[in-house]
Amino acid sequence: MQNESLTKLDGVGLRxxxxxxxxxxxxxxxxxEYFPYNFxxxxxxxxxxxxxxxxxxxxMPVSLFIKKKMNKMTFKLQLEDxxxxxxxxxxxxxxxxxxxxxxxxVSGKYNPNNNQxxxxxxxxxxxxLKPIYSLKELSLSTFRKALKSAIKIYxxxxxxxxxxxxxxxxxxxxxxxxxxxxxxxxxxxxxxxLKRRVKYEELLKYQLKLQYxxxxxxxxxxxxxxxxxxxxxxFIDSLPFELTTSQKDALEEILENMNSDYTMSRLLQGDVGxxxxxxAIIAFYAAYTAGYQSAFMAPTEILAEQHYHKVIKLLPTxxxxxxxxxxxxxxxxxxxxxxxxxxxxxxxGTHSLFQDVVEYNNxxxxxxxxxxxxxxxxxxxxxKKGFSPDVLHMSATPIPRTLAITLFGDMDxxxxxxxxxxxxxxxxxxxxxxxxxxxxxxxxxxxxxxxQAYIVTALITESEKIDLQNAVDIYEIIKDKLDGRVxxxxxxxxxxxxxxVMNDFKNRNIDCLVSTTVIEVGVDVPNASVMVIIDADxxxxxxxxxxxxxxxxxxxxxxCFLISSNKSDKAVKRLKTIExxxxxxxxxxxxxxxxxxxxxxxxxxxxxxxxxxxxxVEDMSILLIAREDAKEIVYNINDENNKVLKEYLKNNF
Numbered sequence: 001m002q003n004e005s006l007t008k009l010d011g012v013g014l015r016x017x018x019x020x021x022x023x024x025x026x027x028x029x030x031x032x033e034y035f036p037y038n039f040x041x042x043x044x045x046x047x048x049x050x051x052x053x054x055x056x057x058x059x060m061p062v063s064l065f066i067k068k069k070m071n072k073m074t075f076k077l078q079l080e081d082x083x084x085x086x087x088x089x090x091x092x093x094x095x096x097x098x099x100x101x102x103x104x105x106v107s108g109k110y111n112p113n114n115n116q117x118x119x120x121x122x123x124x125x126x127x128x129l130k131p132i133y134s135l136k137e138l139s140l141s142t143f144r145k146a147l148k149s150a151i152k153i154y155x156x157x158x159x160x161x162x163x164x165x166x167x168x169x170x171x172x173x174x175x176x177x178x179x180x181x182x183x184x185x186x187x188x189x190x191x192x193x194l195k196r197r198v199k200y201e202e203l204l205k206y207q208l209k210l211q212y213x214x215x216x217x218x219x220x221x222x223x224x225x226x227x228x229x230x231x232x233x234x235f236i237d238s239l240p241f242e243l244t245t246s247q248k249d250a251l252e253e254i255l256e257n258m259n260s261d262y263t264m265s266r267l268l269q270g271d272v273g274x275x276x277x278x279x280a281i282i283a284f285y286a287a288y289t290a291g292y293q294s295a296f297m298a299p300t301e302i303l304a305e306q307h308y309h310k311v312i313k314l315l316p317t318x319x320x321x322x323x324x325x326x327x328x329x330x331x332x333x334x335x336x337x338x339x340x341x342x343x344x345x346x347x348x349g350t351h352s353l354f355q356d357v358v359e360y361n362n363x364x365x366x367x368x369x370x371x372x373x374x375x376x377x378x379x380x381x382x383x384k385k386g387f388s389p390d391v392l393h394m395s396a397t398p399i400p401r402t403l404a405i406t407l408f409g410d411m412d413x414x415x416x417x418x419x420x421x422x423x424x425x426x427x428x429x430x431x432x433x434x435x436x437x438x439x440x441x442x443x444x445x446x447x448x449x450x451x452q453a454y455i456v457t458a459l460i461t462e463s464e465k466i467d468l469q470n471a472v473d474i475y476e477i478i479k480d481k482l483d484g485r486v487x488x489x490x491x492x493x494x495x496x497x498x499x500x501v502m503n504d505f506k507n508r509n510i511d512c513l514v515s516t517t518v519i520e521v522g523v524d525v526p527n528a529s530v531m532v533i534i535d536a537d538x539x540x541x542x543x544x545x546x547x548x549x550x551x552x553x554x555x556x557x558x559x560c561f562l563i564s565s566n567k568s569d570k571a572v573k574r575l576k577t578i579e580x581x582x583x584x585x586x587x588x589x590x591x592x593x594x595x596x597x598x599x600x601x602x603x604x605x606x607x608x609x610x611x612x613x614x615x616x617v618e619d620m621s622i623l624l625i626a627r628e629d630a631k632e633i634v635y636n637i638n639d640e641n642n643k644v645l646k647e648y649l650k651n652n653f
Contacts, residue, residue, distance in 0.1 A: 004028040004154065006028065028150050031147060033179070034133070036132050036133050037133070040132060052106070053077065054103070054104075055104070058077060059100065061095055070090060072087060084115050084116070087117070089118075091122070104124055105126045107120055147183060151183070155176070158176050160175045160644065162645075170200060172193075173193050177193075181193070181194040202609075202611045214265070225258040231285075236282065243278070244418040247418075249414070263388050265410065266411055269397075273552070276396065285318075292363070293339070293342065293361060293364060295360075295363060297349065297353050298369045298370070299370045301325070302495075302499065303370075304350055320344070321344050323339075323353060336359070360387060393408075393411070398585040402623065405624070425552070428561075428578055442561075443512060446559075450527075451529040452529070453511070454513050456534065457474055457535065478512060486513075490516040490518060505528075528551050528558075529554070531560040532560075532563060533547055535565075542587065544578050545584050545588075
């Protein structure tokens, strides 16, 4: 069945095969496992909202053209105990099939007041449960004809895809039954059993990949980073602040990994301002005391430069360099040479740190900040160069447990939940767009007190497609209202211009910074006390929380205003949610429930699995069971009972 050509099936020629390929159906196995996304239940009954009746056509249909491209047909249908009127719109093409005496099924909305059923569907063959497929440029009849042919020809070749002991343990239906029920269900109960089996298998196999990656990573050889613990403790004691309990716990987990026999792959997550960077700096110092180089990869040049200044301030005796596209050719060549010789202790930059031209002397630790996930490809490049460094990913975007298990199941996770002492609570308020002037008056008052403000918009310049406020227009408005000292920052500016604007803001030469979301992560200006977000309903809750985290970093009371013209209940509910919740982890869970896993952090674009039926929010209990099973299976992958899953890993990973 695997890799068998679709052209062997009834009704599939080369042209039709192309249409199947448009739906990612490349062979017979893909076709048989192309499941419906939903099922319509045509349970017979005259309920008002959803009625389905079986009857005989009693009168010839009468057509009436209402206006151009719109027509209706009416006829009477004889049921067992009564006659009802049927009304159907824009189905003129089936008029000749609606002959008196023909038995049909009609589904739609019934109005008992006029005894009329407005038909949504007319079926000439009754199926209680109808599978609904998502098909592009492929007719349902062609699909079902090929499917019927495939099941008939290859039924004997269908092999079980889960071990027998798991089927028995969880009372799951067999693979053959799963295929039959998916396409030809007999009852609602059967569909429940189908979805239960599919959800478990999807989540198990996804977790298998993650756990196998995690397991093999632990087996990869590396030199232990035998750091000087006394030097590290002396450094920690010299800091002008005390680490929180969460920071200490996270640091202990990281140092334990660095000194172990296997390569570290850990996610360090914490709320905005929870102090992840100082934990990273201590890890760099640990690698330095063991004689290893470290690399720090940031998502943008602005953040790379900010991290650079923070690290050299705390580790002034180390040789620390910055590598970004902004540095001139001569300096770049010198940095590359020193890095290769081992003169540089810590290198900080963007993803360019791992280009082919960059060579390290003895790289021991890689830390990545925010959206850059240091993946398999980069690891392989480094291994070819003779390195297998420990890797720590930092994220200021609190990730719900369900997503962490799903997306980062191949990593260990450390979480910093406490905020350092002195962080001020931020007052957050949802404001209607017509009250923007009041917010600007408030900004003026804060500026008089010596504070600064951010105003964030979704767009750089005007868009014809979306009616949103844009940074350039807002900048012009605010500049007039605040009498100058207003800056503009967006992603399309040259790096040198962005750096100049940010430095002016940090040095208080600018009172108000109008910006797009380039200031979302990491930019640190303790004097800023006001954050205004225009068209706030267009942002996810977690992104709003990130933006809000740019303020409240100093000793002053801080205020976040969420401006929106969207009056829909859903939009207002989301903005009211962030008014009440200040904890990033609690907010991320709320955001996941409100937006769904597919849109959360744009995970559809970042490796989120495309499940048939599984939903990590709704099916959390199954996910946790599948995760534990996957761990057990990976550790016993050579057991004869796990043969089918070993084969799956071999073919798919």
